[in-house]
Amino acid sequence: MLFERHAPDEDCHPGGGAKVIRLGVIGYGYWGPNMVRNFSEVDGCEVVAVSDFRDDRVALAKSRCPGIRTTSDTDELIRDDEIDAVVIASPVSTHFSLSKQALENGKHVLVEKPMTKTASESEELLHLAEEKERILLVDHTFVYTGAVRKIKEIIDSGQLGELYYYDSMRVNLGLLQQDVDVLWDLAVHDIAILKYLLKAEARAVSATGASHVGGGMENVAYLTLFFDDSFIAHLNVNWLAPVKVRKCLVGGDQKMIVYDDLEPSEKIKVYDKGVTFDGSEQARYETRVGYRSGDMWAPQLDRTEALRREARHFIECIERNEEPMTSGREGLSVVKTLEAASMSMRQRGRLVEL
Amino acid sequence: MLFERHAPDEDCHPGGGAKVIRLGVIGYGYWGPNMVRNFSEVDGCEVVAVSDFRDDRVALAKSRCPGIRTTSDTDELIRDDEIDAVVIASPVSTHFSLSKQALENGKHVLVEKPMTKTASESEELLHLAEEKERILLVDHTFVYTGAVRKIKEIIDSGQLGELYYYDSMRVNLGLLQQDVDVLWDLAVHDIAILKYLLKAEARAVSATGASHVGGGMENVAYLTLFFDDSFIAHLNVNWLAPVKVRKCLVGGDQKMIVYDDLEPSEKIKVYDKGVTFDGSEQARYETRVGYRSGDMWAPQLDRTEALRREARHFIECIERNEEPMTSGREGLSVVKTLEAASMSMRQRGRLVEL
Amino acid sequence: MLFERHAPDEDCHPGGGAKVIRLGVIGYGYWGPNMVRNFSEVDGCEVVAVSDFRDDRVALAKSRCPGIRTTSDTDELIRDDEIDAVVIASPVSTHFSLSKQALENGKHVLVEKPMTKTASESEELLHLAEEKERILLVDHTFVYTGAVRKIKEIIDSGQLGELYYYDSMRVNLGLLQQDVDVLWDLAVHDIAILKYLLKAEARAVSATGASHVGGGMENVAYLTLFFDDSFIAHLNVNWLAPVKVRKCLVGGDQKMIVYDDLEPSEKIKVYDKGVTFDGSEQARYETRVGYRSGDMWAPQLDRTEALRREARHFIECIERNEEPMTSGREGLSVVKTLEAASMSMRQRGRLVEL
């Protein structure tokens, strides 16, 4: 068993004297402990408080992190003058009010994805952050992974040629949320990734889906994004799949990428493949096309944990007063796309312009 | 190398005295030789003639099958009184006129998929076959595979419980056709499979897609089929993918299937998995759902070549004057769905009722 | 990213009032923190001290586990009267002296694998534990995994029929040890698993290997174990492989198992496959054999972390004064096999009787 384990995580350093920015983490459920662990390792900050409205989670935080103040009173945490920034790792429906309160109290905010439940709420937060001159970072975690950053590097280098499509499948069993449907929970990742990878903005969306369990929230959804040119993006998200899949194809006229996030090492494979369309009558009858097939290449990826990089980025943006890569601006744009997709899905695929 | 090879195929038996039904094969391109080879092995029939308008293909057929008459004059083959049935393995655009001519000349017809380029053509053929009392079989090959037949057996046994979704990805590089787009070339398989697996009929369709090469034919397409209840089907087809994928998920509330047609042996995996939706407030906040996870089971499949089984079925339907599993009726229904999907795709996802 | 993470580990509970057995953990390198974490979650015990001779590891332990005493003085820990049991997670060369000292001080001992560097040392510890009436458990972790326990259950049920072979490949890149060679580091796992799975004892061993880096320690090794009957076991271990493989075949005359420890969910696959040997002259010439091929089945496995189960087992054995599943007896037997294998390897495959 010796080699199967990862190095033990370092959970909760109460921090040293050099730390300047003092953080409070709201929500100690699934994602909160990861936030505490990662910010504890980042220079220039210190996690000083954790809140959760559930007593057992507060107790857990207390036992794991003896040096950190724990509370079930989120209000108190948000109003605490000693706290410079808050991390909001609570359910989506609470993102807006907690972020708003925090900004109004002069805190910098890192909020989980999706930013809010409506675009107007996101807009309000965005303006509030500008007005208060606070940093607002939305936790689009994948943008901070070595894999997605490598894909951007490859696209930007022009190797893929003209981009044709982005086709993602993100399915697994379980973890249904009552708070949001599968689009807002899983498709949000790909929408944020697309925003990061592409210069162009999606112009319209067509979505379909179905709800099979629970209170009408879709657990299966399919989303097509249209752009100005023939580039097309498609997302397949599903909470009721028997196997876990995290696979994405990015096609270009020169090369193509297969991105499999579940591969332990070769997550990104670049294929030197393409087609040559021969419009001749003979080709037509024979239904054949020329195609080239060259080498495949799997670049080495930076293995820094995405959340570590994101935490560092948040602290740096605060220190330098710079806009984050995944700022409220990106958060708003993603929420707008999700709103349009939801509207389309309710009308079974009707095109909704963005 | 000894074990890597398949048993040598037996290509072109000129046949023995017991054979009764005399066949002509039209088109000796990609699929035609497989038709010749398979019908040559089926009892009760004899391949007597092969036609192709291309001289080199006629020469190839001649050299491979010295005992079979070869010709570049398809008309002559269709009018030949000695021929009882024709197999039409020519481009889609020729399916209607060749099938019509064959039926008018009293031949039974096996025509490649899709049946025709329009529903009205399919309808005309269907009526003509009934009028002439000839067998009309559409080559929905997958319906004859051990894998798809096993899936139907599992669904019919009720093991999956209530069906939730059918989600298929069928992508690869190359083999673009100018004759039809990717929906008519690849999605046709899944539409035929769905028709075979389900008792219910799709009620509406929403499709999106894009064309990147050649003359405007879509090479990437996404298709959602809606049914009376919450069951949903989704097809992802692509001619420009860097890797070949033939994967399909079938979800039910009791069990779920993963069907991977590229797996050499375990093509069908049945997962005893599902979710239990706990609508409690606690579950809501914790974003957790109960899920059960039991054994997985990969049933042994009948490995008879699908085309062999289909060929035998065609001959038996002729002998017994019975309607084929994939008759003109199924062919027409599939073409209607494709027509609706094309219409939806041209309007970027607009719902088209069936 | 939400679904990619495991639930946060609970690292270092200082424990509650009900805990009776007081533990000290020696060595806070790679495996030690996992020991601390797991014993912290087990009822009936309490981790009270951690030692490591390296100051930085002591500091790390201190920061992570504020409630636990930390020291660089292992002697002091071993002599501490308040401590009932020690966990030895230090290099192999220290196992003997530390275990001996601990037993002499009346402690129960859980020692990492391999138990010691020589069989005579293991024997001495075994006798000492008996004399002192202390529990001695050797950390053959795989024996506590859901996968290996399921394999034993399947073998014991007789489903596989007569056992033919056990064939394991356990290779990866890195983690070379100067302390022991690859046999003592990796093959030890399979030898312990075999001991657990089989009633029979290996009678002889032939091993080969090679050393390519460092000071003469083999980094590649191959080991064959012979038994009284025709059952045969083979282990392939390698520290310089470009990919990580943890795959094992277990063949019987009725069914066969593929055990892939890197599979996220279906680690165990049971194949209903076998051969029928037809000794006829015809079969001889045709080089064909009848073989049957039935369903494949992947049983659901208990996902409890192996080390958690082992920790619980250690505590229970102490409480009930029972011999552990992986006691000093098993530890000694494994070391004897390793000694014989090393002797065989030095003589390039010469058979060494056990």
Added chain:
Amino acid sequence: MLFERHAPDEDCHPGGGAKVIRLGVIGYGYWGPNMVRNFSEVDGCEVVAVSDFRDDRVALAKSRCPGIRTTSDTDELIRDDEIDAVVIASPVSTHFSLSKQALENGKHVLVEKPMTKTASESEELLHLAEEKERILLVDHTFVYTGAVRKIKEIIDSGQLGELYYYDSMRVNLGLLQQDVDVLWDLAVHDIAILKYLLKAEARAVSATGASHVGGGMENVAYLTLFFDDSFIAHLNVNWLAPVKVRKCLVGGDQKMIVYDDLEPSEKIKVYDKGVTFDGSEQARYETRVGYRSGDMWAPQLDRTEALRREARHFIECIERNEEPMTSGREGLSVVKTLEAASMSMRQRGRLVEL
């Protein structure tokens, strides 16, 4: 189904006027038809006769290849003055006598692997071929694959650095032979590949194995080959495995190769990985080693069928009177290694010098 099929094989062209070398194929069982098919497509030769002592195989050959003479009298074929060369695709036990007879009758010979059942027989054939000035090619098919040729190219370029090991697993279910054991049937491939890849010769061998079915022939075997330096080769062959594996690792100090012959497209993967051994005391205690991990690269392979290339090579060697890549010399060397391995296996791993 359209894209799932391979292009139809072209089985048995009776050939044209330009063909000069006239071939007879002895044995129309498993491999013979592939020989007929491939030589039929090679310029400069013509398959004129096929023999098999079994009437049903003769009948099959007759029906498939109407233009080729078929006979159950192998003697007659061998003595036929019109025949220039014979292909011997019959059981191993017949290789020697048939090859000898053919060479004595002045025929060039292509004989399946392994060349003969003993080294002395191979030696006799080798001398006879030299004496008669005839080409003698042994069918070491893998040497003619795009994959193995690419591995040689990579090794020769020096990219892998100093070679460490070759580790092959070649297992599957079925196709037991009574004629030879699994070493002579499967390990023969790797021994031939090694001979082709390396300049160095193996110096000694240690083999183990077991027989579980039939008349004492081993169906599981493990073979280690030692060389002058620390390079080591290991082969794992098994006829009773539940799954088919054809995987080989080639390790060097600079790069390493994974060769998976069952991968449809990326058969060869080159990993830029290695270790740096840090002999420091700290590293020793921490059991850590530096390792580098760079890109992975899967070169495009020539997809020409190996047997096609081999057939062409045989004809060219005859035309130019050149020694084949896999001549009797290589055949003899492979048989010598197999003989030594068998001797070692009978003595359970005893080292046998070569």
